[in-house]
Amino acid sequence: MNIVLLGSPASGKGTQAEILCQKFDLFHLSTGDVARNLAETDPRIKEIVTSGKLIPPEEMTMHVLDFLEKQKTDLKDILFEGFPRFVSQYEALDNFLKSKGDDLDIVISLEVPMEVAVKRISSRWMCSKCGEIYNTETKPSEKSGICDKCGSPLIQREDDKPDSVKTRFDYYVKNTKELIDYVDGKGKLTRVNGDRSIDEIAKDLENIVREASKNDHN
Numbered sequence: 133m134n135i136v137l138l139g140s141p142a143s144g145k146g147t148q149a150e151i152l153c154q155k156f157d158l159f160h161l162s163t164g165d166v167a168r169n170l171a172e173t174d175p176r177i178k179e180i181v182t183s184g185k186l187i188p189p190e191e192m193t194m195h196v197l198d199f200l201e202k203q204k205t206d207l208k209d210i211l212f213e214g215f216p217r218f219v220s221q222y223e224a225l226d227n228f229l230k231s232k233g234d235d236l237d238i239v240i241s242l243e244v245p246m247e248v249a250v251k252r253i254s255s256r257w258m259c260s261k262c263g264e265i266y267n268t269e270t271k272p273s274e275k276s277g278i279c280d281k282c283g284s285p286l287i288q289r290e291d292d293k294p295d296s297v298k299t300r301f302d303y304y305v306k307n308t309k310e311l312i313d314y315v316d317g318k319g320k321l322t323r324v325n326g327d328r329s330i331d332e333i334a335k336d337l338e339n340i341v342r343e344a345s346k347n348d349h350n
């Protein structure tokens with residue numbers, strides 16, 4: 133079963149993706165992580181990512197397909213987080229999977245209002261070394277400002293500063309609306325209210341995936 137989890141910045145998609153991957157033993161492909169890795173060695177991508185803009189759609193598709201060819205050749209049980217964001221990316225991924233005898237099964241859109249996104253982001257922190265994500269409201273580290281996993285200092289991501297968040301939110305709404313309508317038209321879209329507790333959302337997502345996997349095995 134291959135799943136796409138879409139959501140604006142700070143919709144909680146990263147947190148929910150981790151929970152879903154653990155519950156259903158899925159391979160987690162976060163294109164935000166792929167982009168941030170590329171940014172470490174490519175100043176142009178670094179500028180795009182830190183300012184909250186999007187990498188050109190075809191270029192990002194190329195990186196994702198390249199990643200799959202190298203790191204997930206069986207193409208089974210993948211949770212795509214943050215990809216596709218455009219109809220062109222959806223079609224490229226769908227065609228790629230179909231050419232290998234596989235498919236995209238469900239697309240979940242986790243939705244929150246912009247004010248909620250901006251407020252949430254201001255409490256998000258990341259480990260400067262291992263990348264673990266913390267949230268001072270919902271997932272604080274044991275020692276303030278220090279990563280529980282590796283003991284390194286926590287920092288705020290450049291693209292999590294309020295101006296970048298607003299840019300990312302605007303881009304998200306503008307660019308993914310077309311994709312969301314397109315996927316809806318195919319009957320594959322499930323919208324989930326992301327303005328609730330982590331547990332409530334996780335429960336909903338679990339039910340959606342269980343339901344879809346029943347159909348997948350039929």
Ligand code: AMP
Nearest residue numbers: 163164167181185186187192214215217
């Ligand atoms: P995210 O963590 O999903 O908000 O992604 C962080 C950044 O990675 C985005 O602001 C983009 O610069 C880049 N990125 C991630 N996914 C995509 C995508 N599907 N298309 C283009 N750029 C992307």
